[in-house]
Amino acid sequence: MTFVNEADSLSLPPADRLLKRQLHWLLLARVIVLTLLLGISALLGVEGKMFILPPLPYALFFIAGVYGITILSALVLRKIRQITAFAYLQVMADVVLVSLLVFFTGSSQSIFTVLYFFPVITAGALLFRTGSLLMACLCTLSYAIVLIIEYLGHFPAYFRYYRFTPITDYQSVLQHFAIPGLTFFLTAILSSLLSGRLRRTEAALSQTTRDYDRLAGLNKQILDDVSTGIITVDKDGRINSFNRAAEEITGFAAREMMGAALEAMLPGLSGGEKTAFRLTGDLTRKDGQKIPVGYSWTRLNLPEGSDNCRVYTMQDLSHIRKMEAQVQQAEKMATIGEMAAGVAHEFRNPLAAISGAAQILRKDLAASPASATQTLMNIIVRECDRLDGTIEAFLQFSRPSTPDRRWFALHALAEECLQLLHHKSDWDQTCPVHIAIPDKLEAYGEPDQIKQILINLITNACTAMEGTAGQIELAAEEKETPDGHDTLVLKVTNTGPAIADELLETIFEPFFTTRDSGTGLGLAIVRQIVERHNGTIQAANLPAGAGVVFTVTLPLP
Incomplete structure (x- = not known):
């Protein structure tokens, strides 16, 4: 043996x-x-x-x-x-x-x-x-x-x-x-x-038991793998099944929901009459966040004969709503782009003529600098330049270009940005800017578009500090994300007044501005360029209202 x-x-x-x-x-x-x-x-x-x-x-x-x-x-x-x-x-x-x-x-x-x-x-x-x-x-x-x-x-x-x-x-x-x-x-x-x-x-x-176990496992796997939330309730309205997608949508764990009344836990789903169409509404998650959901329900024909058992299906519409907003925004921008070309043509030609004539008149009146006529000529030239800059920003925002990425020295680019700003007629020469970027640090992107990001953020920071003694700091470093990807983190910090919390996201919307002379396109252009580089931008207040920091994160290859 x-x-x-x-x-x-x-x-x-x-x-x-x-x-x-x-x-x-x-x-x-x-x-x-x-x-x-x-x-x-x-x-x-x-x-x-x-x-x-x-x-x-x-x-x-x-x-x-x-x-x-x-x-x-x-x-x-x-x-x-x-x-x-x-x-x-x-x-x-x-x-x-x-x-x-x-x-x-x-x-x-x-x-x-x-x-x-x-x-x-x-x-x-x-x-x-x-x-x-x-x-x-x-x-x-x-x-x-x-x-x-x-x-x-x-x-x-x-x-x-x-x-x-x-x-x-x-x-x-x-x-x-x-x-x-x-x-x-x-x-x-x-x-x-x-x-x-x-x-x-x-x-x-044994074969029947194996078949039953296999079908039960398959049924559970299907319920757990589908992206649609599925909830079943008994005749008393108490939850007796709660799949994984429902957990992700509501934020509640299945063990918390089993046996609980649907109306008490998820009041956004319990109402409504059965219709042939999918219902929509707002659902309050466990963390208090309200999200849009689409849902429907039907009665379960169970062998016990109970006619009040229901099965609910629901889907988080947040992503769909966001995509709809993006489509609407893209359609709006396409319309704006078409209109911008015509408007720019109609505006720029008269502005060029007005600006040229004003400059000639200003030279002729140079002998009497204190005259009221010369003051008016200066106003005409300045406002023509401002309108031309506004039109340029509008065109840039409405017709964004795909970035041509390459490696470049970020510190040198920041120095170039400061030189350009110092030569602008409307730049506040008393606005201090400190560059804290390592000399050997390199960024990956289109230099001209990254330059536009820095100029817009520095200009925005300088404007925010008008009338206050403060400082602007540019800092950058490489960081590794939790999933192992390398990124470049660029921070522009100013010591001006804080931004209201409810406006920290709104400031990036097109045409939103809190200044009478602002166009509302500077930060919108920044976000547009960052997103075309597959990056992110965030605004946050420093502790105790000590200022505001704009953080730009760009992926590195």
Whole structure:
């Protein structure tokens, strides 16, 4: 026989693992049944010597032998691999033990003859028809040997203390042998038929259970993987299922929602009559955030007959609303772009003529600088320049270009931006700007567009600090994101007044401005350029209202 480690028993075929478990129960049943039968028979047969029982030493020796064989078998069963052969040996051992018990308790007059049926039935359950018929043959042969030994006059001496009449002729041997032998085979056939039917039933039940588990797992996987939130409620309006998408949409965990009233937990879904169309509404998440959702519901036709159970499906519309807004914005910008070209043409030609004429007049009036006419000429030239700058910004915003990215030195670009600003006629020369960018730090993008970002942010910061003593700082560094991507983080900080919290996002909207002379396009152009570089921009107030910081994050290859 081949032996295996206990851990390796998991590699046995499923049928052998099942047979191994059944053999453990067989060993336990052997000890319990034989011990109880001997004990009860001894108690019942003490008075009047009703049953032939062996002397106490014989009985103790037999029980000890049963215990020893069982313990040894259990130890071998832990290591053996040929489980079927071992099962045959165990059932044959039971036949031998029963034969010994029958022989020493009266042979043909033993009350334990019925125990021969147990090995036959056990073989039918464990070893099927072949094993059952084989054990029926072995039981018949063993019982015949016991009867022949009795017929030959070989039986224990203590039998004479009981009312024992030995078999003395062949006819008696045949009478005692025929009926038990026939019943052994009938029992073998019946037990094999019953065990076969039981085995087929168990196989069908196991297959049904596996199919059910597979379908249940598939159903759960489908519910968890779909992006649509699915909630079912019972007739009392209490939630009894809550899929993963519903958890993500609402912010509530399934364990928090099970058994809770839908109307109390999600009032945004509980109302409304059933219609053929999808309903929309606002849903309050666990964190208090309100989000737009689309939802619908229908009644569940359950076998219980309850007509008030419902299934709700819902979807977060935040992303769709955002995409709709982006489409509307793109359509609006396309219209604005078409209009801007015509408007710019119509404005720029008269402005150029007005500005040129004003400049000629200003030169002619240079001899009298204090005159009111020269002052008016200066106003005309300045306002023409401002209008031209506004038109240029409008065109840039309405017709953005795709960035031509490359590596460049960020510190040098920042220095160039300051030089350009210092040469502008409307630049406040008293506005201090400190560059805290490492000399060797390189950025990746289109230099002209990054330059526009810096100029707009510095100009915006300088304007915010008008009338206050403060400073603007440009800082930049490389950072790695939590998912392992490299980015360039550029910060423009000013020590001017803080921005109202509700305006921190609004300031990037086109045409939004808090200044009478502002166009509302500077920060909108900045965000547009940043987004075309696949980056992000955020505005935040410094602690204690000490200023405002604009943070631009650009991805690096």
